[in-house]
Amino acid sequence: MWQLLPSTALLLLVSAGTQADLPKAVVLLDPQWDRVLKDDHVTLKCQGDYAPGDNSTRWWLNGTLIPNHASSYLITDAKVEDSGDYKCQTGLSTLSDxxxxxxxxxxxxxxxxxxxxxxxEPIQLKCHSWKKTTVQKVQFFQNGQGKQFSYQNSDFYIPEAKLEHSGSYFCRGIIGSKNESSEAVNITVQVDTGLYFSMKRDLRNSKQDWRNGKVTWTQGPQGK
Known part of the structure; x- marks a missing residue:
């Protein structure tokens, strides 16, 4: 049967059979920020496997194919029209998220x-200015309360996030003679679900042991 099929048909059959096994492509932002200002430079990189002799990449913006076949898509001077959902795909990968x-x-x-x-996990915030204009007296706020003040430091860092770090954040600073503020953005801190269910299971087992009388007591040194 296989000998009766032309090579192109065999290739299509193999391709159809292995499509589900292909890895999914991944779009990366460089710099890593998904919110940028007008005129910023942004590079989107597509990570995926390529077929031998075929290094082409397909890109989509809001579902429309972009005329770009390179593994990176460069936005030199960002415009509002560049906003949207970006996807990519390589020859040996499925469509990215x-x-x-x-x-x-x-x-x-x-x-x-x-x-x-x-x-x-850490929380890293940056108060970014248009065209990297100098900002002085930078302040960061959470839920309307000041959290950090610095004359020129535009970064705010929390090494270990806690639930109380969830909330609405914005930054403010002096540019020239004007007091400027960013829009407020919500940050959500979640409990590790694996750890949560593990603790819940251990607590449930402990309660069950108590009800069944399966409680063991260890004699301290003073009782020996």
Missing amino acids: PVKLKVYVGWLLLQAPRWVVQEG
């Missing part, structure tokens, strides 16, 4: 690698 890029117009913008973090 969308990466949302939002381009804002303004003087200050709060940036973060992630807006949802697990408890215990």
Whole structure:
């Protein structure tokens, strides 16, 4: 049977059989921020496997194919129209998950690698200015309360996130003679679900042992 099929048909059969086994492509942002200001430079990189002799990459913006076949898609001067969901695919990968890029117009913008973090992970915020204009007397706020003041440090770092670090954040600073503020953005700190269910299971087992009378007592040194 196989000998009766032409080579192209065999290739299609093999391709159809292995499509489900292909890895999914991944879109990466460089720099890592998914919120940028007008005129910023952004590079989107597609990570995926390529077929021998075929290094082409397909890109989509909001579901429309982009005329770009390189593994990287460069936005030299970001415009509001560049906002949207970006996807990519290589010859030996399936379509990537969308990466949302939002381009804002303004003087200050709060940036973060992630807006949802697990408890215990770091939170990194940046008060980004248009065209990297110098910002002085930089302040960071959480839920309207000041959290950090610095004359020129535009970064705010929390080494280990706790649940109380969830909330609405924005930054403010002096540019020239004007007091400028960024839009507020929500940061969510989540409990590690694996750890949560493990603790819940251990607690449930402990309660069950107590009800069944399966409690053991250890004699201390003073009782020996």
